[in-house]
Amino acid sequence: MYEKQKAETEDELSIMKGQYKSEIIQRIKDFKNRERETKTSHKDIREKMKKQALDFIDHISAILKEALNESSKDKRETLMEISQYTAEAERFEQNLDQLIEKFETLTESSHPADLILYRKRNSDTFKRLKFPEKINLTLPSFTIGQINKTQNKHQFGKFMRGQLSHLKSSDDSLRVYDQSRSSNVKPSIKKVSRRPVRINETKTQKRVLYHVSYRDDRSAYVSGDGPGIQLIHRSGTELDNISTDGEPFGLAVMRDGSLIYPDYSNQVIYRVSLNKQKTELINTGYGTKGLCCTRSGDILVCMDYVMLTRRVVKYSSNGWKIQEFHTDQNGESLFNGPRFVCENINEDICVSDSLNKVVNKVVVLNKSGNLRFKYDGKVPKQTLKKEFDPRGVATDSQGHILIADKANNAVHLISQDGDFLSYILTKDDGISRPWGISVDTSDNLWIVEGENACIKVFHYLSSL
Known part of the structure; x- marks a missing residue:
């Protein structure tokens, strides 16, 4: 023993x-x-x-x-x-x-x-x-502003306590800051595929779709005519439905995973947290027709001023106005009708600018707001049946700029310096009147087709 x-x-x-x-x-x-x-x-x-x-x-x-x-x-x-x-x-x-x-x-x-x-x-x-x-003098006056302590605290920022847990977190579905898109990180080199691969196609219940913004590599938010935003899985399954008072005129996902969208009629940009709490982020005072979140966490917004020059405005993530872009180095107006906006890996600001039959173009500014170039869709030896009609604009990990051309049923691919590279998708690929586009972290291209209310996902880049 x-x-x-x-x-x-x-x-x-x-x-x-x-x-x-x-x-x-x-x-x-x-x-x-x-x-x-x-x-x-x-x-x-x-x-x-x-x-x-x-x-x-x-x-x-x-x-x-x-x-x-x-x-x-x-x-x-x-x-x-x-x-x-x-x-x-x-x-x-x-x-x-x-x-x-x-x-x-x-x-x-x-x-x-x-x-x-x-x-x-x-x-x-x-x-x-x-x-x-005789003269009649009205003396100047000053109206004391009111400080809303709750709102002021919200504008200052919110401290979130850390969490200590013995459980491992396995939820990787939330969108996080994409380091591969950062200008400080050199992306892996990829080439454009000869024939993009369609990953999926989904028909929604809405009559028309206008906007799409990926949340992660497997899901994206979409919206169209009328109120409401849907979260759609790449397989076509509806994961969530967010109610809105009015029609969203743009969609973007912030670095913390919360969703933001502008309500044109109320002239307000709302923020929807991960637990679906909706708060007023920015009271723009003017109509807003498109927005995006930058890699630094700021927000770029297309402003539809009625009496003033139309412009793109940069806000901080807590709603403070930082910068406005509306004229070039010569004092000429940059935009006729900015609709969609995105940021490239070199921090260029890419704006889809179209208004009725006025000259349609994509305007690209550097981060300081100086004009780099304008792309009008006119390509030598390439014939478009109709006038260039840009809608959604997006960028990928290689710095390419992708432009949805609604009238010509095509997606243009240009370099970050404005050189035409190819039509990566056309009517022959089954594209019909594309509106919003978004490129996720795996370089999958999400497209919403306006009148078809259809979502299509393509993979068009491959590693060397």
């Missing part, structure tokens, strides 16, 4: 000294790494919070500076105008005093003949007296 118990004890001792000891040392090491990572993460977050607060201060300071300058300008211009009225009134007073003195002299001490002669020569002197105009 002793020998048996001794042998079992020695085996257990060996396991404890070997495997168990090694495992617990590794776990302690891992726990300390997590501790260090937690400290580092909180340090980084606090720095970001401080920077965000400084950005707020800078933003408010800029608003204050602009308001003070406006007040100073108004004060200067108003005082100058009042000074002109005052000088005119003083001149009138001086002339009036001289005339009073003259009339007193003629009536009190001059010879009667002098008065008669003066009146005969200057019979309308009194009648010609014209008082300076």
Whole structure:
């Protein structure tokens, strides 16, 4: 019995000294790494919070500076105008005093003949007296703005607590930031296939489809005429349905996986979180016809200004306006009717611009907003049956720009410098009046066909 118990004890001792000891040392090491990572993460977050607060201060300071300058300008211009009225009134007073003195002299001490002669020569002197105009001054005013503490906190940003769990997360379905599309990461080289492969085709219940934005390599959000957004699996299965008050005029997925879309009639961009909580992200004040999320997390929005020049506006992820693009280096308007927008891997801004029968084109700007080139769809030795009619625009991991040409039932492929490469899809490939397009992280091309209310997915790139 002793020998048996001794042998079992020695085996257990060996396991404890070997495997168990090694495992617990590794776990302690891992726990300390997590501790260090937690400290580092909180340090980084606090720095970001401080920077965000400084950005707020800078933003408010800029608003204050602009308001003070406006007040100073108004004060200067108003005082100058009042000074002109005052000088005119003083001149009138001086002339009036001289005339009073003259009339007193003629009536009190001059010879009667002098008065008669003066009146005969200057019979309308009194009648010609014209008082300076009166002025009505409305004093400037300032309306105190109201600070919504809840909204201000939302605009500042939201701190999300970390989670500590003993369970492994196996949910890889959420869309994450695609490092292969980052300008800091060199993508693997791929070539355009001679014949794109159709992966799937799905018919929806909507009458018309306009917009598509991939969520991950297996699913995408789509919308069309009327309210509502669908999440469609690549196989054709509807995974989710998001209700909206109005018709979405664009779709985009943010880095945290939340969906954003503009409601044209309400002039608001809404954000739908992963748990389907809908909040107002940006009150644009104007109609919005297309948007996208950049790799840095900002939002590009096509603005349909009625009275002002149409433009593309960049917002931060929390809704602060950062930049506007509407004129080129010569002060000429860039857009007639911006509809769709996307960002390329070199941070170029690609805008599909079309308005009725006005010259249709794709406008490409660099990240500073300077015009790089315009693509009008006219290709040497290539004949389009109808006028170039760009709709959706997208980019892939190689920096190609893809353009849906609704009128010609084609998808144009051009380089990031504007050189025509090919029609990767045409009517011969079964394409009919394409509208929205989106290229996912695996370079699968999602297309929604307008009048057919059909979603088609193609794979058109292959590794060298």
